[in-house]
Amino acid sequence: MVRLEHEVLQSVLKPSRYTGGEWNAVRKDWSEVDCTFALALPDVYEVGMSNLGLAILYDILNRQERIAAERVYAPWTDMEQEMRSRRIPLFSLETHTELSAFDFFGFSLQYEMIYTNVLNMLDLAGIPLWSADRGEEDPFVVGGGPCVYNVEPVADFFDFFIVGEGEEVIVEVAEALIAWKREGRPGGRRGFLRRLLTMDGIYVPSFYAPKYAENGQYERLAALDDQAAPVIYKRVCRDMDEIPSVEKPVVPYMDIIHNRIMLELFRGCSRGCRFCQAGICYRPVRERTEKNLRKMARGLVDCSGYDEMSLTSLSSADYSCLSGLVEDLMQDFHEEKVSFSLPSLRIDSFSIDLAHKMQQVRKSGLTFAPEAGTQRLRDVINKGVTEEDLMNACGSAFRQGWKQVKLYFMMGLPTETDEDVIGIARLAKKVVDLYTEIKGRRGVKVTVSVSCFVPKPYTPFQWFGQLPIEEFERRQRLLKEHITDRAITFHYHDARVSVIEGVLARGDRRLSAVLYQAWKDGAKFDGWSDLYRHETWMQAFATCGIDMRQYNERTRNFAEPLPWEITSPGVNKDFLLREWERAMAGQLTEDCRRGACSACGICPNLGVHVIDHAGEESCGAEPPAQQPGLPVSHGPAEPGRPRVLYAYRAEITKGEELRYVSHLDYANLFLRAFDRAKLPMAYSEGFNPHMKVAFASALSLGVASEAEYMDFELTRPVCQPEVFDRLNEQLPPGVMLKKLREIHGKHKALMAETDEAKYTAVLSYEGDEEAAARAVQAYNEADTVIWHRVTPKKKREIEMKQYMKAPVICQRHADGLHLMMDIAITPSGSVKPVEILHALHEQFGLAVNPVEARITRTGLFGRGRSLIDLVS
Structure with missing residues (x-):
């Protein structure tokens, strides 16, 4: 077990990244389990904790009695410096166990620019970076996530990969390890890996060898074992209602990127945007029933205390029962001040009306993704929306009070011209002018965010040559010159990072040497603009003698073999070629979900089908039974009647477990505890209502307390012992409610006293x-x-x-x-x-x-x- 000294945690930014102990975190006795799994996202805590996929796997694994799953994220640079200088190995959050002691060390590979962090974490853990160098006592290093559809650049660092959706297969892998252990570990490390060859959705790179032609062009992967399949197809969950999701989300003490409940409505997207890898790799669409979603939502709110819920999916607004679901969720939680949001909106008036309805509790800006500045280019990418659609949606939003709009675009798409680039500026200006026309005054804020297009495997654009850095930068300057209205803010991505991403996205195993060299020379957190070091990457390519242009700028021949074809989402090559041809002709392909089948091949190849509940009785289902307990009422007083509030003062502690939690995060901890306790909390009036809770003088970070104080108000009387017990039950280790007294009459604020x-x-x-x-x-x-x-x-x-x-x-x-x-x-x-x-x-x-x-x-x-x- 790793012990972190006080002076270490005092010297780093955000020490609660490393202390663990969060609400709903699972800590098991290792002597009572047969398999241990470290789940990692190779980025900082607040990014990793926002990943729904890892949260699902953590929950599923820990429901198995014989399996313990723990979490680990990349330490920030200050913590890494302390760890290396003090020889502290990388450790898990739950039990602070060295990562080298686990059976599996699993990485979620969300995008290519975190690959150097994988190497850095392996090195910090004391685990050999190259899979061929690992011994019998080392963990098996596992990869999963969106990047598995081309893992060749990192294949030599991993023992195996889980391809596709992991809810079922990850338990099968753990059970296979338990069986192998009980049998005496036959065949050693390689014996276990050979067992995985017979398991669907598992790619073991060491049983394949890449072959190259004399001119250096990739030819094929040669199987080194009779059981090594020529293509590894993704695992897929056929019925989302039958697949468990997160039941008890880990609630962090510190703020994270997506610090809210994520309710996954469905998997897949059939809109068919030709640049979108996720749209192919998560097909087909499989919806959850509204009844099940409402049940899930009830459980997530009750066990987490969150008052925000994001209805997530690749295209959440396409959920067939969305309008009814939103109305029912708002009814289910109308007394609990739970707000709802959609991370992606269709460009139509329906979405605006829905967003208006959802944001009655808390209102934010709106985000749309036209992707391209002209209709011609939107047809090339099969976006399926028009300028008229955007104007109608924005107009509807402006009439309902919105005055902030964010527009997402891509630059460098196939066939893009300067006219298409300038079209982005023109479209943004039309949105500004529309607001002025509707409101009769200026005041809108339009943010234009433009990313650099990166061709990805298993998309119709997988053969397309990416633009060089200089051309991306020229087009960025061109667009900037044509944005002249101060109401428009322009953000754009670093083209240098996008080009390296493009190299890694379509590379082969020879790039592992470049990755290793770049990491040795200091590359890490490459997705963070302030830490990305372009010269380090350029030098790594030069040192390894690899021409990066052959990977990203070269337009590939349709007939040439591609290194990523070993792992497949099930799509047919013929479909991708047809979509390429239709793109070049500017022809649209309709959504196959309710229109004609586009013959992508995924459903028949994987034996799975679209599940769409439109028109079924599940839309508008009866509300789920309410949980027994104290009724909750947060609503305002009846018109004409004064609002009577019931105030309390509590004496509380901030123990060792929370010493490194900031005052603001400590306060938020109580807000969620109140929500879980189902007390009738009073809220402030106004645009964004807040729970009426106040604290005394703030503690400095790193300071514990035997006596903190908090005032809070209820909307109706509840007997004091019941308030005390309900709240105390929902407080995490390190917090104890010592005393509670009701406040009668007027009183000064805590800070004033x-x-x-x-x-x-x-x-x-x-x-x-x-x-x-x-x-x-x-x-x-x-x-x-x-x-x-x-x-x-x-x-x-x-x-x-x-x-x-x-x-x-x-x-x-x-x-x-x-x-x-x-x-x-x-x-x-x-x-x-x-x-x-x-x-x-x-x-x-x-x-x-x-x-x-x-x-x-x-x-x-x-x-x-x-x-x-x-x-x-």
């Missing part, structure tokens, strides 16, 4: 006790002590002694030096305990390291009394 805080700091100390006492005494006797507080925004000079309510007390204990501080909190400010420790060290010679101090707030007071005693 707080004027004193007491702290204890424990520090390692090897020096003489008398020397410590002299340093502290000198500080206490000083008339003034000046401290220069430096923050990212400004520098301030603070006179510390004005904030000292009493002299600092110094005591020697077995665990180190204890310093007790009594600090005043005033309207003009205060001083932090760690600042006092720094002053004692730097100005008065106290031989301690202030960064190592474990500081605990022992009390908060007002007028000399505990804040809980100020109410009656």
Whole structure:
């Protein structure tokens, strides 16, 4: 087990990325399981925790009694530096176990630019990077996710890949390992991998060898075992209602990218955009029934405490029962202030009306994806929308109060001309002018976001040559020159990153040497613009003698073999060729979901069918039975009647488990606990209502507390013991509700009543006790002590002694030096305990390291009394 020292966590940004212990996290006893699985997304915590796929696998694996699944994400650069300097191996969040001790180390490969992070994480874990170098005691390194439809550039780093949807096959893999272990591990490591060859949806690269022609062109993958299949087809879940999803999502303590419930409506998309790999690889469309979705939504809200829910899918607005589902969900949760959102909107008035209905609780901007600036190019890519559609949708939105619109486009699509590029600017200007026409004034904000097109495997554009960096940048400048209205904001992607992505997306195994070299030279977090180092990649290609243009700029021959054809989503090559030809002719292909079958081949090849509930009785199903418990009421008072609220003050703790959680995240923890407790919480009025909860003086990051205070209000009376028990049951480890008192009559806000805080700091100390006492005494006797507080925004000079309510007390204990501080909190400010420790060290010679101090707030007071005693 890895132990993280306090000084390590104190020295890094966002230490709660590494502490674990979140609500609904599963921690199992390893002595009682037969298989351990580390699930990783090779990016930072807040990105990895936002991934629904990994959350599903984590939940499914941990439901198996004999399997333990734990999570791990890429440490940020500051934490990596600490880990390498202190020789701390990469560890899991649940039990802080070294990754090298797991049976499986599984990576979700979301996009190509995280490949160097995979290598970095393997190295931090002490696991050999190359699969051929791993020994019998090393974990099996597994890959999955969207990138599996061309894994050849990273094939030599992985033991095997799961192709397609993993809900069923990941359990089969774990059970195969358990059986292999019980049989005495026959054949060793390679013996287990050979077993996987007979399992559908598993690609084991070491049983295949790439062959190249004399001119260097890729020829084929030669099978090295009789059981190695010529094509590995994806695994697919045939009926989404029968497949388990997340039941108990892990709720993080810190904010993450998508910090909300994700309710997956269906898999697949049949709109047929020709640039979209996901549209092919997740086919066919398979919907969940509305009845099941409402049941799932009820369970997710109850066990998480989230008040936001995103209805997710590749094209959520295409869910056949969407209107009825939204109405029913809003009815189900109308008293709980749960807001709903669609991550993708169709460009039509129906979507606007629906968005207006959904955003009655919280309103945000709207996002549309025309993808191209002219109708000609939209027809080439089979987008299936017109300028008129966009104008009608925006007009409907403006009439209903929206004034922020984001438009997504791509640059560098096949057959694109300068006129198409300029068309993006013209289309955005038409949206601005439309707002002015409808509202009679200016005031709209239009954001134009333009990405660089990357041809991907298993799309009709997989043969197309990508633009070089210089041409992307020229077109970006051209577009920027034609955006002249200040209401339009222009964002564009770094063309250099997109070109490297294009190389890796359609590369072969020879690129593994480039990846390895780039990583050795410092490449990591390549998807983060501030960390991407283009010269490192260029040097890696040069060192390895590989011409990257052969992978991304070259238009391929339709007849040539392609390295990614070993793993397949089931689509027929003939279909992709037909779609290429139709693209060049500017011809549209209709949506096969309700129109004519486009003969892509996926349904018959995989033995799966479209599941679409349009017109069925499941649309508009009866509401699911409500969970028993305390009724919830958040609504406003009846017109003409004053709103009576019932106020409480709570004394709570912030224990060791939450020492590294920020004050804002600590406060949010309670908001979700209140939601889970189903208490009738009061909300503020206005555009974005907030739960009426307030906290006393904020704690600094890294400081624990024995006595924090919180005021909250209810809309109806609930007996105090019931409030106490319901809330305490929903608080995670590290938080305890110590006391609860009802507030009668008018009272001051907590912050206004707080004027004193007491702290204890424990520090390692090897020096003489008398020397410590002299340093502290000198500080206490000083008339003034000046401290220069430096923050990212400004520098301030603070006179510390004005904030000292009493002299600092110094005591020697077995665990180190204890310093007790009594600090005043005033309207003009205060001083932090760690600042006092720094002053004692730097100005008065106290031989301690202030960064190592474990500081605990022992009390908060007002007028000399505990804040809980100020109410009656």
